[in-house]
Amino acid sequence: MKILWLWGALMLCQLANGQKTSTDPVFAGILRCKEDKSALANAMIYIAKPATKTYSDSKGHFNFQQLSPGKYQVRISLMGYQTITEEITVPGNAVFLLSQKETELEQVVVTAVSGSTKMKATPIAISVVSQKEMNRSSSSNIIDALLKSVPGISAITTGPNISKPFIRGLGYNRVLTLYNGMRQEGQQWGDEHGIEIDGYGIAKAEIVKGPASLMYGSDAIAGVVNLIPEIPNDSKGRIAGDLQTEYQTNNGMMGFSAGLHARNQKFYWNFRTSFKQAKDYTNAHDGAVYNTGFLEKNISLMAGWNNLKSNHQIQFNWYNNLQEIPDGSRDSVSRAFTFQTEESDKDDIRNRPLVEAANYASYQIANIHQNISHIRLYHKSDFYIGVGKINTLLGFQQNTRNEFNHPSYSNQAGLAVRLQTINYEARYQFPEFLGLQITYGFNGMYQVNKNRDATDFPIPDYRLFDIGHFLFAKKEIHQTVFTAGIRWDYRHIQWNDFYTRKNSSTGFYQQTVVPDTAGAILNFAAYQKTFSGFSGSLGLVHNFSSAVMLKANLASGYRSPSIPEIGSDGLDPGAHIYYIGNRAFKPEINLQADLGLFYTATDWDAHVELFSNRIYQYIFFRKLFDANGLPLEIIPGNFTYQYQQGSAWLYGAEASINVHPVKLPWLSFQQHIAVINGINTNPLTRKDFGNQAKYLPLIPPLKSFQRLRINMQRPFKKFTDLFFQTEIEIAAAQKRFYAVDQTETATAGYTLINLSTGFSLINIKGRDWCKFFISANNIFNLPYQSHQNRLKYFEYYNRQPNENSGIYNMGRNLSMKIIFSWQ
Numbered sequence: 001m002k003i004l005w006l007w008g009a010l011m012l013c014q015l016a017n018g019q020k021t022s023t024d025p026v027f028a029g030i031l032r033c034k035e036d037k038s039a040l041a042n043a044m045i046y047i048a049k050p051a052t053k054t055y056s057d058s059k060g061h062f063n064f065q066q067l068s069p070g071k072y073q074v075r076i077s078l079m080g081y082q083t084i085t086e087e088i089t090v091p092g093n094a095v096f097l098l099s100q101k102e103t104e105l106e107q108v109v110v111t112a113v114s115g116s117t118k119m120k121a122t123p124i125a126i127s128v129v130s131q132k133e134m135n136r137s138s139s140s141n142i143i144d145a146l147l148k149s150v151p152g153i154s155a156i157t158t159g160p161n162i163s164k165p166f167i168r169g170l171g172y173n174r175v176l177t178l179y180n181g182m183r184q185e186g187q188q189w190g191d192e193h194g195i196e197i198d199g200y201g202i203a204k205a206e207i208v209k210g211p212a213s214l215m216y217g218s219d220a221i222a223g224v225v226n227l228i229p230e231i232p233n234d235s236k237g238r239i240a241g242d243l244q245t246e247y248q249t250n251n252g253m254m255g256f257s258a259g260l261h262a263r264n265q266k267f268y269w270n271f272r273t274s275f276k277q278a279k280d281y282t283n284a285h286d287g288a289v290y291n292t293g294f295l296e297k298n299i300s301l302m303a304g305w306n307n308l309k310s311n312h313q314i315q316f317n318w319y320n321n322l323q324e325i326p327d328g329s330r331d332s333v334s335r336a337f338t339f340q341t342e343e344s345d346k347d348d349i350r351n352r353p354l355v356e357a358a359n360y361a362s363y364q365i366a367n368i369h370q371n372i373s374h375i376r377l378y379h380k381s382d383f384y385i386g387v388g389k390i391n392t393l394l395g396f397q398q399n400t401r402n403e404f405n406h407p408s409y410s411n412q413a414g415l416a417v418r419l420q421t422i423n424y425e426a427r428y429q430f431p432e433f434l435g436l437q438i439t440y441g442f443n444g445m446y447q448v449n450k451n452r453d454a455t456d457f458p459i460p461d462y463r464l465f466d467i468g469h470f471l472f473a474k475k476e477i478h479q480t481v482f483t484a485g486i487r488w489d490y491r492h493i494q495w496n497d498f499y500t501r502k503n504s505s506t507g508f509y510q511q512t513v514v515p516d517t518a519g520a521i522l523n524f525a526a527y528q529k530t531f532s533g534f535s536g537s538l539g540l541v542h543n544f545s546s547a548v549m550l551k552a553n554l555a556s557g558y559r560s561p562s563i564p565e566i567g568s569d570g571l572d573p574g575a576h577i578y579y580i581g582n583r584a585f586k587p588e589i590n591l592q593a594d595l596g597l598f599y600t601a602t603d604w605d606a607h608v609e610l611f612s613n614r615i616y617q618y619i620f621f622r623k624l625f626d627a628n629g630l631p632l633e634i635i636p637g638n639f640t641y642q643y644q645q646g647s648a649w650l651y652g653a654e655a656s657i658n659v660h661p662v663k664l665p666w667l668s669f670q671q672h673i674a675v676i677n678g679i680n681t682n683p684l685t686r687k688d689f690g691n692q693a694k695y696l697p698l699i700p701p702l703k704s705f706q707r708l709r710i711n712m713q714r715p716f717k718k719f720t721d722l723f724f725q726t727e728i729e730i731a732a733a734q735k736r737f738y739a740v741d742q743t744e745t746a747t748a749g750y751t752l753i754n755l756s757t758g759f760s761l762i763n764i765k766g767r768d769w770c771k772f773f774i775s776a777n778n779i780f781n782l783p784y785q786s787h788q789n790r791l792k793y794f795e796y797y798n799r800q801p802n803e804n805s806g807i808y809n810m811g812r813n814l815s816m817k818i819i820f821s822w823q
Contacts, residue, residue, distance in 0.1 A: 026067050026091045031060040031076065034097040042233050042263060043078035043098070048387045052308060055265040058236045064090070078233070083108060083118075110181065111206040111226040113215070113472075115389070115429050115439065121481050123539030123553040125209040125594055125609055127153075131202065131230070136725060136756060138248065138775030138815035142199030142227065148707075148727065151654040151674035152209050152609075153225075154700040156788040159292040160251060160281050160810055161323060162194040166788065167209050168611060169650050169676045169699045170222035173562045174588075176212065178226040180315070182378050183216065185421040185447065186399035195227075196319045196374035196399065198298035200244055200257035200274045203230040209654075210592050210611065211557030213535040214485045217443065217468040221557035221590055221615075229302070229315070232261035232268050240823035250813035251293070252363070253278035270302040280324075280360045283811035285783035285804065288360035289791070290337035291324040295365055311382040319374040322365045325403065327576050327637070328794025328807055340368065340407050340637075343507075349637045349796055367410040370403040378423070386431060393425040393443075405573035406455070412508065414573035416454035422446045437474040444468055449563070451498075455508040458570035458579055459563050460524035462495040481541040483553075491531045491560045495567070498524035524567060531560040531587050551596040551609075561585040565619050565643050571635050576794075578634045579621070580642040590615040606657040611650075618648040618682075620697055622743040631742075637796075641743075646682025648696055670707040676700060677736070685740075692739040701734035701749065701787055720760045720768065727754040734787040745805070747792070750784035752777070771819040781812040 031040040039060030046053040047064070049072075056062045067090045077083040081098040088094060109126050110116050119126055127150040139145040140160035147153060155163040156171055165175050177184040177195055186196050205227050212220040234240060239262045246255035257274040276296040280288045297320045304313040329338045329349050338352035339359075359366070378395030398420050405414035427441025444467035451457055470487035499520040500509045512520050539553035568579040596609040621641040624632040632640040656672035678696030680686060685693045711723040733749035756775035760768040785792045791807035 026064060026069075027088060028061070028063045028093040029056075029088075030095045031056045031062070031078075032095065032097055033081075034099040040078055040081070040098060041236065042265070043076055043081075046075045046077075047072050048075075051384050051386055053384075057265065077108075109206050110228075111178070111208055111212075111224055115391075120543075120549060120598075121476075121541060123481070123483055123541050123551045123594070124212075124537075124555075125551075125553075125596060125611075127207045127209070129205045129207070131204060134199075134202070134205075135771070135773055135817065135819070136723065136758060136775075137727065137754070138756065138773075138777050138813065138817075139199075140248070140253070140810075141194065142197055142202060142205075143195055143225075145199065146205055146207065146225070148705055148729070150207050151656060151672040151703075151705070152652075152676070153207055154703070154788055156698060156790060157786065157809075158790045159289070159294075159324075159326060160253075160278065161276075161294045161296070161321075164194065165225050166698065166700065167207070167223035167225075168613065168652065169678045169696065170613075171698065173219050173565075174222035174559060176216050176220040176224045178216075178224060179317075179376065180229055180378075181226065181380070181425075182376070182393060182395045182423050183219075183445070185397050185419060185423075185445065186372070186374055187401055187417060187419055193372075193401070194321075194323075196321070196372060197227055198257075198272070198274050198300060198317070198319065200255070201229050201259070201272045201298070201300055202227050204228045209609075210553065210594055210613075211535065211537070211555040211590060213489075213557040213559070214470055214472065214487045214537050214555070215441075217466065217487070217489045218491060218531075218558060218560045218587075219562075221559040221588060229300070230259075230261075230270065230272075231302070231304070231313075232263040232270055234263055234823055236823075237262060237264035238823070240821070242819055242821040244817065244819045246815065246817040248278070248813055248815045250810055251278040251281040255817075266307065267305045268303070270300070272298070272300045274298040277363055279363050281810045283783055283808045284781050285808045286335075286337075288337075289326060289807055290339065290355045290360065291326040291366050291368060293324045293363065293365065295322040295363075296320070309384055313380045315376070315378060317374070317376040319372070319376075321372045322369055323372065324366050324369045325405070325573070325576075326791065326794065326807070327368075328791065329637075329796060332797055339366075343406060343408055344636050344638075345507075347637060367407055368405055370401065370415075372402075373400040374398070388431045389429040391425070391427045391429075391441075393423065395423040397421045397423070402452075403573045406508075409506070409508075412506075413452075413454050414456045414571070415458065416452040417449060417459070418452060419447060419449045435475055435477070439472045440470070441472075442467060442469045451511055453510070455510065456571040456573055457498070457500060457509075457511065457523055458568050458572045460495045460498040460527075460567055462493060462563055462567070464491065464493050464563075466491045479543040483539045484537065486534065486536040487558075488534050489532060489558055489560075492529075493531075493560075493563070493566075494528045495524065495526065497522060497526045523569065527567065527583060529566075529583075533558040533587055533589065547600050549598040549600075551594070551598070553594040555592050555594075557588075557590045557592070559588040559590075561587065561619060568643075571638055576638045578638050578640040580624075580640065582643055582645065585619060585643070585645050586617045588615055588617050588619060603661045604657065604659045606655075608653065608655040610653050613650040615648045615650070617645055618696075619643055619645050620648075620738075622697075622738065623741050625741050644685070646680060646685050649679045649681050650676065650696070650699075652676035666710055666712050668709045668711065670709075671705065673702070673704045674700075675702045680738070689740045695736040695738055697738035697744055698788055699734070699736065700731075701747065702732040704728075704730040718761055720762050721771075722759040723757060725756045727756075728752070729754070731784075731786070737787070745792075747785055747787040750782060752782060752784070753779050755779055767823070769821060771817075771821075773815075773817040773819075775815040775817075777813045777815070778811060783808050783811070785809060 043056045129149045134145040143163035154166045208224040212224045241260040244257040255276045259272040261270040279293045299318045302315040337355045375398045383390040402413040403415040425443035430438040447464040468489040472485035501520040535558040537555035542550045568581040592613040598607040621643045624640045654674045659669040678699035706728045709725045729752040734747040737744040754777045758773035761770040795805045
């Protein structure tokens, strides 16, 4: 009996011990901010072997419950803080401090690399712009918000709400715009086709300068702009949000954005709706510029969830923009703007009526405008398989563009196209072996473009299938990181015969399909072609010391000709351009070398980057003239441009210095400069046109930017982050331009001075609840023209009374933004 009692007691002890093992943690940790010792919630704590992870709670606590005794490597990461890797001993406990004061080179990036990595560990030239930095400087759209912070990036503009990114002198389909890693597809070949993304919902932008074809395939030959949306990082599970209001004086722009979000350890969601409206902008030379107003609306929904084996995110975006279309027509004597009242066959552009003063001050969208709608739905996921990782993306986009250019028939679109795109991607990050990190992946898209009820047809209906496979490797040896990669791309383009016929009742041409083609015109003969090619890269990062670092990269890029470049033959009403393409075009191939030297000291840091970019089969367009030396107008009032193919060499340098004295923590100074040269190396063109064809079109001039900021963290009890900032933007005169047939003209230099200030109000818990920003751009109201301002060429007279041509950029603009937040 005593033996039975003893056996029962031992069983109870074992049971009690087993219960304790399954419920009590074998390791417990606490996460705190290194600067203010506050608790850090929702940080991910990951152990590779065995693959397991957890998240910190609202008090910064986390634990692991089922680990065998021993030592483990844990990686702790949280958005906005420096990722750390530490060794822990099980059983045990520890406190970890994360620093939020990362240097630029220590920032984690995800663009154009195989996975999340620090900038200092990649040889590719990458720049990062935070939401905080974008808020501190006034801008009219999301692309303009990036220009001041990143040397080497510029934009071709058509008024204040249309800016297309250029990187080191290359743009259009050579710069790939991404939204959270998914390529943006929306008829981006047109000058007046902007970026269909809500700027109020962007948390960070990553810009790759140089060929990124290795990861993204065709259309990334110049670089990538990846706009990353905000993701909630507070894990308390309660609903939080923000309300943003903005007003700009120059064009009366009113902006409004409201967001709600919540997150716990396994699920999060985010909702945002935004609105922007503006009337015509003004400058000291032109006064109010007719038909440059807009009305933009956005809705975004995001949801995400995770477990130990996977992370998932799904998002829906809806973008809608009513954008007026300026054409620059004026009275020949007074230079006052005029507007179109008759259809093109009866319109005399030199005898139009004057625009009334009330129309400049109205927010009502004029009859001549475009309506762009963009829908985006995608799912991203991460799957952890042992110590390997699979990333996937599957998305759908629909871009609908209607351009209304008929004053007599305001509801009849001149251009109406609908582009539907399916994007897909999958990549596998192999387990690290002997320090070698390898990633294999493939991505691509399937597109269908359809012309709808329209009267002008610059491009045909088409189908496009695109796929690319890539392999990327990374190895760190002592103080040097080596990278190498290779990619193969395949693209198939096809369209059928495309017919149009004049409608006898309206007088407009309309599309007609087989077999109803009697009396019709064959606008686009059937076409089918496959393009393929290789691209690759070799790079290294060498740390001579903790202060001195060298980056070097050699990369080749590949770009298939775009649909307009090979197939266009018609009017784009929004651009007021008749485009002519060439079916014989070959893919563009480039070879670019980058070399960068970085120095980081306690009180300052600096870097200089050099690049040389050779492009073969380079595609560009030039304006055509008739036998009398006048601009060729196949359709009256619209210029004619034809695509050409040759070769090019772009080279230049970017340099930057940032001063941030430790003994003067409230003071910072930043200066950067960028110079880009674009040379036309096609011997046939140079032979025919001489020095007029020496340079490439749309090359920005030398640009310099200086920013002096005074920032006081806690000047008063209820205030934080009070700053005063002055900026000086300098653009040199551009005398190196493509002058054949007056495609471009020289542009005078200019200097702009901007001022801004702002502060945050804090509540009794020490949290920001209101942020206030005031900015003044071009405070001296200087009349100037950017060399890449498309409105510079909106001129219909060979000689002007005041010797000025085209439309000028925006004048003085005061901006006020208020952001309320709660949690």
